Amino acid sequence: MKPKEDPRGYWRANIKYVLILLSIWFAVSYGAGILFKDALNTIKLGGFKLGFWFAQQGSMYVFVVLIFVYVKLMNNLDKKHGYDE
Known part of the structure; x- marks a missing residue:
């Protein structure tokens, strides 16, 4: 196990x-669900307009994917700074 170095660098990252x-989550939920919904509503996804789908479901799916991305990033950061177990 490496010594714990530069805790400020860890928290900054x-x-x-x-x-x-x-x-990213804000851009997807607010942008796709509200700002660009009219343009996205011209596309249908499973019988629903894409703007409606993003407002109701898509932003939640993106949030779940971002959780897994965060876990991966933090595992790598923990290893880099010696906080892994």
């Missing part, structure tokens, strides 16, 4: 990951 992933 952690906050950067959180802000990036939340920005």
Whole structure:
């Protein structure tokens, strides 16, 4: 196990990951579900308009995927800074 070095660098990277992933989620939920819904509604997905689908389901699916991405990123960051067990 490596010594725990640079805790500020660890938390700086952690906050950067959180802000990036939340920005992606915001862009998908707000952008696709509200701002671009009229353009997306011209496309149908399983009988539903795509803008409606993003507003109701898509943003939740993206959030779940982002959770798995965050777990992977944090596992790598933990190993890099010696916090893995």
